[in-house]
Amino acid sequence: MDNNTFKIYTTTDLLPENWNEVAIENEFLQKNYLSVLEKSAPVNMQCFYIGIFEKNELIGVALAQFLDLNKLTSFGERDKCLKTTIRNFIFRNFASHVLFIGNNMITGQNGYSFSKEMDFACISKIMNDCANELKDYFAKQGKKIHIVSFKDFYEKCAKELKKHEFKNYHEFNIQPNMIFNLQNRWKSFDEYINSFTKKYRDQYKRARKKFDSVIVKELTITDVESENDRIYNLYYHVAKNAPFNTFFLSKNHFETFKKQCDNRFKIYGYYFENKLVGFHTILVNGKVLETYFLGYDETVQKDKMLYLNMLYNMTQFGIENNFEKILFGRTAMEIKSSIGAEPIYMSGFIYHTNKLINKYIDKLFDRLEPKVAWQQRHPFK
Incomplete structure (x- = not known):
């Protein structure tokens, strides 16, 4: 020492x-x-x-x-x-x-x-x-x-x-930190869905049906630059409506992150009627998939169940790319547990x-x- x-x-x-x-x-x-x-x-x-x-x-x-x-x-x-x-x-x-x-x-x-x-x-x-x-x-x-x-x-x-x-x-x-340990027996996303009880398979089907008209695409750095204001506004809406915050990200944060970390940092945009209505971010951290900040239009979120569908999409990415676990972080513990994450204090x-x-x-x-x-x-x- x-x-x-x-x-x-x-x-x-x-x-x-x-x-x-x-x-x-x-x-x-x-x-x-x-x-x-x-x-x-x-x-x-x-x-x-x-x-x-x-x-x-x-x-x-x-x-x-x-x-x-x-x-x-x-x-x-x-x-x-x-x-x-x-x-x-x-x-x-x-x-x-x-x-x-x-x-x-x-x-x-x-x-x-x-x-x-x-x-x-x-x-x-x-x-x-x-x-x-x-x-x-x-x-x-x-x-x-x-x-x-x-x-x-x-x-x-x-x-x-x-x-x-x-x-x-x-x-x-x-x-608690909501952590999802992905099981080796899930060789595909369908196998994961089939492991649900009927109640949660029905939840998945209902969410996907509502989500049908939403287009998801991974954003390039050019996309992020052009959508930067919209991305920040969607993030800020979610952040300011949290029960407690000690900081708010700067307006250039997501653009800077994408430029610095390139393909290890991924931003997925959710489009409805040709307008960006939501986004989620993930960071590749070895065999662990780290979820990062997200944002959404509250009116579209309710109708299209955006948040739950984002969780499914992150899980699908984790399974299909052979990650060992997904760290979903704090907040929204109940809905995160409904897709398989467990609380780790x-x-x-x-x-x-x-x-x-x-x-x-x-x-x-x-x-x-x-x-x-x-x-x-x-x-x-």
Whole structure:
């Protein structure tokens, strides 16, 4: 552990040449994706890229993000109630400067990657030291970090991290990551559909019947450039109607992503009466298919069951291209479970830099975090 050091970079141009070799297991830590963040991060986000060294050898990479919630005009407009008003007031006044060690834009354990086996005492110390250095960095700029959060760890990792530097931090679990482990016995999409119970085969048939007049096509970079405003407006409609948001993507985000990652990042457009009414995105991450942001016209979505059909289409792509699993992320858990995804709970760790507030962070967090009631569906025979 004593031989390990780290360096924090503010631009991808300065990253070590062998960065991708260390980050090879995770597309979300490779230079192309980090360049997407650098060129098209949300307006209230600043990203930092962390190189971890053993002596002079790069052995680990990590990501950190600073969010200034004061720059948001809205945290989400779906829920309008007293609790939401109180929550927004508290966030603006006591939690507006948030430091994430990890990636707040996606769900999953995407915060760090190492090229060698590392013990959790070392990992937790490095992440904690990085957070402290970034707090000092912002303090010198006259900005006080209110909240530090270490984001998204699967159960085994969270359990180990709690034994070390994270033992005094509040562990939280929010909405689960909906993960679909694709079964080897499904050699085709038809075999997947035939494994449904009658209720869910009927759901599939009903959705496809309503969807019949919608045309789906994979968008080229030229298509994305020409449809950029429409794509963003469809995304923004969905995002602002979420129960809670800490960021909104920049208007050039999807175009930048497509240019940087090319065929590994796919955007599918949904057209009705020659008009783009929806889109979904996926990222190829080794044998894992990562779903990303989507958007749709609410009026067409209801009539054509766009969202459910998007889930079927992503599943079909995963099966036909031999992926092992699809990560559907958080939100809309019930409908995602109806096509086969299962909830995997992940932990995060959080603390407030004000000692008095931090003393009650567990109670505050539990009261302010939006709760979602949902019923898991079991679609297979």
